[in-house]
Amino acid sequence: MLAVHFDKPGGPENLYIKEVPKPSPGEGEVLLKVAASALNRGDLLQRQGKYPPPPGASSILGLEASGHVSELGPGCQGHWKIGDPVMALLPGGGQAQYVTVPEGLLMNIPKGLTLHQAAAIPEVWLTAFQLLHLLGDVQAGDTVLIHAGASAVGTAAIQLTRMAGAIPLVTAGSKHKLQMAEKLGAAAGFNYKEQDFSEATLKFTKGAGVNLILDCIGGSYWEKNVNCLALDGRWILYGLMGEEDVSGPLFSKLLSKRGSLITSLLRNRDKKYKQMLVKTFTEQILPHFSKERPQPLLPVVDRVYPVSEIQAAHEYMEANRNVGKIVVDLPQ
Structure with missing residues (x-):
């Protein structure tokens, strides 16, 4: 072959x-x-x-x-x-x-x-589902900040966040990408090249911050992430497209928010876990891709x-x- x-x-x-x-x-x-x-x-x-x-x-x-x-x-x-x-x-x-x-x-x-x-x-929708539900315990009414909102995982996460009754916010690096994210259901989008997404997020949430952050960037975003994280918020790190190293008082600032930092990869999970994930996704999410649904997943x-x-x-x-x-x- x-x-x-x-x-x-x-x-x-x-x-x-x-x-x-x-x-x-x-x-x-x-x-x-x-x-x-x-x-x-x-x-x-x-x-x-x-x-x-x-x-x-x-x-x-x-x-x-x-x-x-x-x-x-x-x-x-x-x-x-x-x-x-x-x-x-x-x-x-x-x-x-x-x-x-x-x-x-x-x-x-x-x-x-x-x-x-x-x-x-398979890979991106199962990743987004795992991050939001199995790890992030997303709830109706939560505000979710999705980095790289126009990426494959980002476009899936926006739709799954909306389906859960939560509010998706995104970061992206161009007007075109932000427009696409908003067409998919993002409540607001922030161009990280032109503005401080942390301050924009706090303004959107009237100072409360976000309940959940899906982060594939890593080190270069840590301070802004913690700054706009709500009390008892969950920050899920699943990639390192930015810097790998962290310099500064990450732990003290995270502790002051009573925040949870959760890391995750899907590829190296064992077969039993992946089969459970596929089964759950098949039962709960897959039917919503049908074009016969009022608002099908795309x-x-x-x-x-x-x-x-x-x-x-x-x-x-x-x-x-x-x-x-x-x-x-x-x-x-």
């Missing part, structure tokens, strides 16, 4: 398409014939040598994919049949023509969605690249130009 490959860590120019052995499904696994796979920040970090796959996972890039069930491994207990259209959460391997998936990490594709849209759901796809243009796809994401997902199309 064909797969995205790189021989040494580095820039997008190191990526190329290589013929590699097709995997075989093991106990309780399904072989997925991949139609599309979405690009994630984790793919860029892995290519740079900064984010290795978990032990036992494929070294091929790709944390989510859509396609059709091609083969059932021994011991499969689920309801999947050969030919079923599905989408999958993966620890790696999605940017190839075939990938093996534990049957419990597959999801049906909501009616009316394309395979490209489906590929844009996976936002920015661009679709053929896998032969994988270098350009990485360059586009590294330049922070995308609003929502970048999807990679695999040859059939």
